[in-house]
Amino acid sequence: MTGLTEDVLALAETQPRAGALRWRGADVSYAELAGLVRQAQAELAAQPGEGPVAVVAPKSPETVAFVLACVLARRAVLLPSPDLGRTALAELVERAGCEHVAEGGASGIELRATETPAGPSGDVRFLLTTSGSTGTPKIVPLAEEPTDRFMHWAVEQFGLGPGVDVLNYAPLNFDLCLLDVWATLRAGGRATLVEADHAVNPRHLVELLHAEPHVVQAVPMFFRIVADAVRSSGTQFPSVRHVVLTGDHTPRPLRAELPKMFPSARFHNVYGCTETNDSFLHSFDGHEADAHEVLPLGRPLPGVRARIVADDGTELTGAGTGELWVSTPFQTRGYLGEDNARFVTGPDGVPYFRSGDLVSRTEDGVLTLAGRTDFQVKVRGVRVGLEDVERVIAEHPETAEVGVVALPDPQAGQRLHAVVRRRSARLTGLGLRQHCAQRLVRAAIPSVIQIVDTALPLTSTGKVDRKRIRKELLAGES
Structure with a gap:
């Protein structure tokens, strides 16, 4: 081969x-x-x-x-x-x-x-x-073998090949490039590279979409920038056949705008992590874009096995919430020179990766992402998921970005501080607090809601950097 x-x-x-x-x-x-x-x-x-x-x-x-x-x-x-x-x-x-x-x-x-x-x-x-x-x-x-398997799946799933253009938004260090760049080239397609210096330039991104790519895979930030740029004009990009949402939760209001921008596209919510590569895929048409508060994880990719494990180590077989363990044909054998405690062998003898992601399963078997095990905190004795709070704030139509962190508090043990970048001056702390009060338990409503007009710091994978926000906030209190 x-x-x-x-x-x-x-x-x-x-x-x-x-x-x-x-x-x-x-x-x-x-x-x-x-x-x-x-x-x-x-x-x-x-x-x-x-x-x-x-x-x-x-x-x-x-x-x-x-x-x-x-x-x-x-x-x-x-x-x-x-x-x-x-x-x-x-x-x-x-x-x-x-x-x-x-x-x-x-x-x-x-x-x-x-x-x-x-x-x-x-x-x-x-x-x-x-x-x-x-x-x-x-x-x-x-x-080599796992990456070859993944590329073969990507080529088949999204019809990559000669004459097919794929927009590559992610930096080369992202595992997204296994599809955007490496699988595309291997299949004989064309990868349109988004230059790092122009990754947040709305005019540049719109120009690249006008060049008529067929497949667009990107983190929510990309779609938010484009949506903000074309909202008033109603610009559409009919060449796009596949829109792949990945990297983080795509807020419902943003999802509602996607079918207008990409009227010919099939939409896909991809779940995975660097250690396992893509694991689940939920595909849907435009009319389903905002049908769910949180998009389902979808079906396991071919060869993928998954277990949902409760806090006591037992496997959930019905409805409930637990940590997602995943085994894929595309995964790593373990970290290089690190403690590999998150790589475990299941009762079935299969090597699993403990994702650290909390997943909820309904009675009819639908899986949705509920948060992270390491982003769960207790406020006044009540367990709160930071991602749950962020998701609610992100659903406000005037929210552009949000990061929620837990800070030490002598009375509550921990208190929540939300930093929110707004789309317009119409967003106020009071309005956002009322929005949260209708959707969250009292302990999960941030004690402080800080409204800003500048972009929030991001991690290397394009997610809001809570660690940096927390460090800066704590430094400001000293």
């Missing part, structure tokens, strides 16, 4: 003029991409090694080609977040055993050697990282 890069190079022979990448308004053909891969091969050969390579260059055709060259040389590729500071990056490079670091500059990609002993490569293709939202980022090795 051929590998990822071999398949891309073969396409350079069979369809050399076809567009492989769309970048800054122009196409990079498969023949041109192959030329960039060969150039990167030569750069790698000039500094030989067998260990992993950290690719920290900004997303570009040259960076994509460099990753493909590393894969061809059977050298694992560490793809860290571009937002990491130098100290955190150096720590990740050392932990991953990267012999070289590829960095981007005005003159292209520069490869420099490190003094780090070579780490594992073998069948490992990518070294991704967790978001670090609840601690230091963990390294997630993805081997």
Whole structure:
């Protein structure tokens, strides 16, 4: 069986003029991409090694080609977040055993050697990282066979292939790129790369959608930016066949706007995590977009097994809420050099990943995401899910972004502080408090609702960074 890069190079022979990448308004053909891969091969050969390579260059055709060259040389590729500071990056490079670091500059990609002993490569293709939202980022090795299985599923599910354009919004360190970039290229389609510097530029994103992509997969922030930009004009993007919602809960008011923007699209809510890749899929038509307060997780992907485990360790067989354990054909074998307590063997002998996600199941078997085990707090003795509070606040039509954190309180033990970015001046703290009072128990209503007009800090995976918000709030109290 051929590998990822071999398949891309073969396409350079069979369809050399076809567009492989769309970048800054122009196409990079498969023949041109192959030329960039060969150039990167030569750069790698000039500094030989067998260990992993950290690719920290900004997303570009040259960076994509460099990753493909590393894969061809059977050298694992560490793809860290571009937002990491130098100290955190150096720590990740050392932990991953990267012999070289590829960095981007005005003159292209520069490869420099490190003094780090070579780490594992073998069948490992990518070294991704967790978001670090609840601690230091963990390294997630993805081997060749599981990633091949995932790409095959993505190609079949979304009809990727020649003549199909996929909009790639996510940075290369996201596992979303397994579909947006790598599966698209392997199938002979074209990946339109959203430049990092323009990721929150409404005009740029709308222009890329006017270029008529067929598949759009992105976090809610992307759809929120586009919806805000085209709401008054009623602009539509009829070329889009598949809209894939992923990464976080998409608020109901935002979902209600999607069918107007993408009138020809089938919509998909994808659930997964970096450790397991996509696990569940709920597909729906436009008229169902806002039919649910929270979108169902949907059906397990082929080969996926799931268990719902209660606090006492027993498996739920009926209605109830518990932690979701998942086993997929696409998952990692475990974190690199870390405690792997979250990887367990079930009673059926199957290796599961304890997701840390709380899932609710109804009597008729419908699963929905209820929150995180590590985002559950007690306020005056009442257990409250921070994500539940955020979800309610996000349902207000004038809310653009929200982050809720728990701060220490001498009387209540903990108190909730909500930071909310508004869409307009019509949103007030009093109005939002009344909105919450109608939908939440008293303990779950934030003690403080802080209205802001600036964007909230985000993690490397595009989610609101509660850890940073909490740190800044605590610093302000000292």
